[in-house]
Amino acid sequence: MVDPYAQIPAFYDVEFAAATADISTYFRDLSGARRVLVLGCGTGRVSDGLVGPDREVVGVDLSGPMIARAQAARRDGVARYVVGDMCRLAELSLGFFDAVVIPNAAFSFLPSRREQLQCLQQVRALLRDGPLWIDVPMPDFGLMGTPHSPEAPAWRGLVGELDVRRTREVFRTPVAQRLLLRDRYYTGDEAGSQPICVSDLHLRLIFPAELEWLLESAGFYADALYGNHAGGALADGCDRLLCRAL
Ligand SMILES: C[S@@+](CC[C@H](N)C(=O)[O-])C[C@H]1O[C@@H](n2cnc3c(N)ncnc32)[C@H](O)[C@@H]1O
Structure with a gap:
């Protein structure tokens, strides 16, 4: 399989360096979480942003070059980075988590409903009571x-x-x-x-009702759906489909 990110980690890092609205959303919600898993973490923008004094963050990404960039470029955070497939988390022996975040369209890279369901089932198995956040583009x-x-x-x-x-x-x-x-x-x-x-x-692309169905099939329910990272209501024409599931 061709890794579309193989040649672009440095470009990606610079382009998204200033994007912080999503990190604020997750940070506010995850105040009590001691262990957080970020899936499709890329070069570590969100994972590093969620590290806190009493919180360990683990980032998983399929792309070796994106993970290498996350490991090399990262500052003083304690995020741990692992190359892996979000559909095959059981193989990674990561332990249990208080929250899971799948930011910025990473979930949309799963090619079919089968992989999407598989991913959510794997997440269900390692998530304690905390939330699962999924951020995907809203179909236009x-x-x-x-x-x-x-x-x-x-x-x-x-x-x-x-x-x-x-x-x-x-x-x-x-x-x-x-x-x-x-x-x-x-x-x-x-x-x-x-x-x-x-x-x-x-x-x-994933439609809201489809995401809700996928979540329910994996043992979650959609606690809240938003159309942006400012807490705006989800509606046609929104850019994002942002879901907090429990
Ligand atoms: C648009 S980037 C988002 C990166 C990062 N989350 C951010 O917000 O800056 C999508 C990422 O998902 C990763 N990805 C795609 N399919 C994946 C899979 N099956 N398992 C883990 N990561 C995957 C890609 O390698 C890429 O780094």
């Missing part, structure tokens, strides 16, 4: 009939000395609830230049 009903959005600028930043820009092209297969996000990374502005890397992100 307005764009469902648009199979393709052409390459467009998405981000630009300095990665060390390198001026990097990212574009995004989107392919949609609504009937299969699938999205392909083709991210191209370039250096500089030169027209017609070749990307330094291309990262294909394959996501499966």
Whole structure:
């Protein structure tokens, strides 16, 4: 399997360095949690943000390069990082947790309902009484009939000395609830230049009722659904589908 994150950990880290709204949501809710598990932790943005004096945080990610970046770049936190599949947690012998967080679309990378259910069942087995947070993109009903959005600028930043820009092209297969996000990374502005890397992100969109069904099938229930990290109500047109499950 191709790891779409293999070449981009440094770019990802810089692009998302300032994103903290989700961390605040989880931090507020997890005040009593002694052990927290972050699944699809990437380069450690959320996991490091949740570390506290009396709290151990473990981050799991499928991508070796993302975990290597988390281990190397991380500051003074005590988050522990493990390469692993969130659908096969039992193999990792991680122990039990007071809370689990699956941030920023990581759950959407699971290719089918089978893997999604498998993941939730594995989480159920190692979660004590605390919450499970899942943050995925809300399906965009307005764009469902648009199979393709052409390459467009998405981000630009300095990665060390390198001026990097990212574009995004989107392919949609609504009937299969699938999205392909083709991210191209370039250096500089030169027209017609070749990307330094291309990262294909394959996501499966999840609808709110489907997420609730998946949770119930794994022994959870959706305690609250939000449309953003400010606690806004979930509605059509929301960017996020943020769920706190118990
Ligand atoms: C959009 S990134 C989010 C990274 C990080 N959670 C953040 O918020 O900055 C999605 C991450 O999910 C990871 N991922 C995808 N499928 C996974 C799986 N089956 N098990 C563990 N991690 C997975 C990817 O490697 C990637 O690092």
